[in-house]
Amino acid sequence: MTDLAAPDLESLPSPTTDLQEGIANLRRYGFTVVPDVLVGDTLQRTRDALYAAAASDRSRGREVEAFALDLGDSSANQRIWNVLSRDPLFEDLVVHPVALRFVREVLGWPALLGNISANICSPGCAGGVLHADQTFLAEPWPADGPQGLNVAWAIDDFTADNGATRIVPASHAFNRAVGADEYGTPTVALEAPAGAAIVFESRLWHQTGANTTPDVTRAGIFAWYTKTYVRTQENWFLSLRPEIRQFGSDEMLTLLGYKSSGFGLVHGLSPE
């Protein structure tokens, strides 16, 4: 991926269902929004499944694990880790053709699913720390493009008031992590209707927004894909529900590292 001339930040790209335009947006601005990918019953069932998983974690006292990463999550944020194993509906998100179109274009194929977690930002959530997602990579970062790609599924409407992810547009072009004195860099809210796929690459500076509403919750599911040389953040070999490995499609098994080329071989060959 080549960096282009500085974009006009007065005119950020509108949501588009034209995936070719979306890919151009990603290159220029570091993000794109695809509206209406999940609709109707599918959106409702996905939402119900996510909120059920969140309630289950809370009832079992497991939500404390939300603080495992230093992303500034507060008690009004709930992270739900490894949603993939929680309901087959989330398997559909991982291999959704819209998501994989961007993955193939930006990262190439094969690629890995680094993790898929949800972040529910409830009223009072203070927002997160500004960061880029490839901070595990030592600087200087490679010049030839991002190491990963986030496909964030808006399960509720993302608005400026309820904690929509905030970004520094085109900051992917800096090709470096946020400096210690740059956490206050001005950001814009990535507003998107429920059902949208918000796609942003791993160098883009972003953070969870603050939820200042009295009663509107914002849930998003963040599917994080990486190039194959990066270790997955979730340890799929330990945490995956076994049926997914048994019955997963070739695409799914490739994303989870059960089918492979180059890395993760068994006796020099991809495991079958």
Ligand SMILES: O=C(O)CCC(=O)C(=O)O
């Ligand atoms: O919750 C959000 O809006 C952003 C989450 C985030 O920054 C991340 O998962 O890296």
